[in-house]
Amino acid sequence: MLAAIGVGQVEDLFDEIPHSLRDGSLDSIPPALSEMEVARLMRDRARADGEPLCFLGGGAYEHHIPAAVWQLATRGELYSAYTPYQAEASQGTLQILYEFQSMMTALTAMDVSNASLYDGASALAEAVLMAVRANRRTSSRRILVPRALHPAYRRTVHSIVHHQGIELIDVPFDPTGGHTALEAMGALGEEPFAALVLSQPNFFGVLEEADILTDWAHGRGALVVGVVNPVALAVLKPPGEWGTDGADIACGEGQPLGIPLSSGGPYLGFLCSQQALVRQLPGRIVGRTLDLDGNPGFTLTLQAREQHIRRSKATSNICTNQGLLVTAAAIHMALLGAEGLARVAATCHANTRQLSEMLCSISGVEPLFDRPVFHERALRLPAPAADILRSLAAHNVLGGYDLGIDYPELDPALLVCATEMRTQADLETYRSRLSRIIATRAQPACPVKPKI
């Protein structure tokens, strides 16, 4: 190929980059492998993951994915389609994106949705930037961020916005309820803020008092950004209906909608808002329109927000979407329907509730918070969580998330989750394993020392 394009060696293609800017050799990159060797490597890596019994949630959830979802999504016409550059020539792709947007607005009760972002955490960062741009009432660059929001989301938002002069203010959670209490807001003083971030449910699985907090924030001239689980929306009040006027922006992680866990990604973020903020909404938006002959068709709309037109003044540097994952999510939602999604949500809730009761029958295990939860529950443990998780893993049980990592004051505690995938037998397996591990640890050390 080099000969065909008239270049002597690969290195010549990089001539334009000054030598001072080059990083030298890339020692950490291993030599090329053949297809057979790569297939072997991937198989070994997959095997190392194993197939543990999963009680781990914390932002990504193991849900049943109907076989039809990926059978359809991996059809060549859909699998190979990237964000369309000749947009209107790709009516099929545009229609799928439009259907996805319509489903997300229906789930969140918001007016508009974009065609997705990279993941839930970066969608929240975009929502925060949106709120700062849009809130001209206070012109504040302060954002209230509850500590009960997912720690990875807090870190991602910080990474993306802290160089833009935006201040993130911690809001503590109630030590008894695990929720973000209105009383905690009082301690923050009277200084204006641009928006309140509110996750429903929060990282502990606990349901926040969304109505009260939304009205309080609006009363202070601030916007409300809801971070929501799309499965939970099938049974909970959607952000568009929180309080008197509803949240202004809603975002979250779309992984629970037909995307496998896949060791952490790729996932998809969704971002919806009220109509009044649509020009601040980043990313692609597909609209439905009529062509010259009066036939319905789909088109990319409001592109003046985007960087290929607005350059440095675009709403975001992100102008792409997770096309393949959105396709899977749209098919997944279409297959389940509103009723199917509600049944998934109700079963997750019931399973987690039952798991929590079973585990709390073990001496020393008790609920950390007393407020209602959706499908995750924080439990206090009688021994270090890391040790217990290691012992459970030896029994092929993924026992949950060690809360002490991000919340030292809660240590030792575990966040557990039982989705609709868990059977009665699974719950009993977890209970009996945990019970035995705790009982073994509680035994006094053997008084007879081995003679060495």
Place this chain on the structure above:
Amino acid sequence: MSNVPDDLRYAKSHEWVRDNGDGTVTVGITDHAQEALGDLVYVEVPQVGKRVDAGEACAVVESVKAASDIYSPVGGEIVETNETLGDAPETVNEDAYGEGWIFKVRTDDEQELDGLVDADGYARLLEDEE
């Protein structure tokens, strides 16, 4: 040839300025600018009370083909904006020098108006552009 009223001053970036005689000026975009942009679908006005420098981008007009910044031709404080444009951005296309005004500025330095061109100067500018 587009309409260039004699009683206004003009910026090279195609804004017009009307001296209201009370220390404030009204700003809009010229007939030529609205015609070049095409049908406007959205006008983002600045916030009342905001301080602007001469030449600072402080409003945005968006048409079906492009979005363009509007620069304040003079420095000062934004004292009023045309709120009717929120629901009826097409007013700028229909009446660029009248109902389609965009914002009013209380000027810091009235001398800055002298730095802008008059109708003849702007008409020559348009000829040169063509």
